[in-house]
Amino acid sequence: MDLDQLRTFDRIVREQSFTRAAAHLNITQATASMRMRALEGLLGVTLFRRGRTVTLTDQGMTFLPYARRIIGTAQEGREALRRVERGRIAIASLRSLVTPLITEPLLRFQAKYPGVDVVVNEGRQSQIAAMLHERDVEMGILCWPNIDPLVVDLVPLLVMRERVPLVVSPEIAARLPATPSIEEVLALVPRVISLRWWQAEPETAAALVRLAKTSVELPTGPARRLAIKGEGLGFFVSSAIADDVAAGRLVEIAPTNFEPLHRDTAMVVRSTAALERVMLADFVAEIARECADVGMIVENRLAETTKS
Structure with missing residues (x-):
């Protein structure tokens, strides 16, 4: 069993298609099928019902959370190594909020941490949820409350309201x-x-x-x-x-x-443990300051989260 097999398994579950999963992973459909046959052979079970729509068997449903746990642990380890080599922060935000909420905080943050790499991803709700799920980012700004079934264990630091x-x-x-x-x-x-x-x-x-x-x-x-x-x-x-x-x-x-009309959004993390990284906590505080300046905050849990 290797990470490529597990990542392919997870992607097929999310896409409900071997073809779309292979395209996302930039591999051939034959490679995706070969990885799943090898994984099923190793486990001794059938993971998928294959048809026009690919669905999980009971065995596949049972194995899914364990596979995702292994993937998550490996990604956490990879990120830990990156942070040792060089300071790096990765966040994601809805496209409409990158310019008004992140540009100025980014400049203030990099004035304080000139040697730290910052990655700001933008996208739709589902894309941000996927980045948080895969731990490609440490913090996200997305619509709230979150109803995406992919990621349910999100901790809101700030809840913001914007007129529409x-x-x-x-x-x-x-x-x-x-x-x-x-x-x-x-x-x-x-x-x-x-x-x-x-x-x-x-x-x-x-x-x-x-x-x-x-x-x-x-x-x-x-x-x-x-x-x-x-x-x-x-x-x-x-x-x-x-x-x-x-x-x-x-x-x-x-x-x-x-x-x-109005739209509620939230700045979220997977776990408050993420704020133990001083650099991330400082960047989050800068974004919170920007939200306060434009009068968007309706609920602020940042102070109590930081204390706890």
């Missing part, structure tokens, strides 16, 4: 009454832009898509450009469009029959 206003171009806003209904707004825009900011979409956002003539789902960059051109409206987290609103490229609107 509905925005349109200034040309469309100028044609609206002072307190428009959502029907009046939708009559002036060709489409609703959906960005999937939430793990579970609020009813208000889902209702907007249902009422629209048509909808599109886009990443933040093209979604902003579409809204600025007057080709759609959508709910944007305030940090993603703050500069556009300040410059007058986008205008926040509040339809009378639509409730305001």
Whole structure:
């Protein structure tokens, strides 16, 4: 039994496919199959039911937590060796929060620790959960509460709340009454832009898509450009469009029959033991300071976590 076999096993479980798992691991499907046959031969059991969808047998389900424990222990050992060789911190954040929450703390941190390598990964909720699960990062910033079944043992250090206003171009806003209904707004825009900011979409956002003539789902960059051109409206987290609103490229609107929305996010670690690393604790404190400056903190467990 080797780590390559266990990592392949874990990836197949998550992807429910030998093909997708092989692509993620940058190996051939034949190699993935060979590793699983070897692992099953060594254990003397069948781990998967193979078909259009790959599922675990009862034996595979029993073995899974042990395999992940071995992988995690090996990764912890690898990270410990890296830290001995050279100071290194790795974190992950939702894309929309990297610029407003991490850029300035990073500069302050590196002024204090000029020789420390810092890796900041960005991605969607599931990607950040996977990085925490695989211990590729020590801290993550993701939507809260977390409902991703991959990682359930997360400790929130800070819980943050951000407004998610509905925005349109200034040309469309100028044609609206002072307190428009959502029907009046939708009559002036060709489409609703959906960005999937939430793990579970609020009813208000889902209702907007249902009422629209048509909808599109886009990443933040093209979604902003579409809204600025007057080709759609959508709910944007305030940090993603703050500069556009300040410059007058986008205008926040509040339809009378639509409730305001917000998104909760949290700075999390797998275990408070991670904060025993002074460098990581200092970086976390710098990010917390930035969150406080922009008024996003609704729950702060950092002080009590550090004491404990």
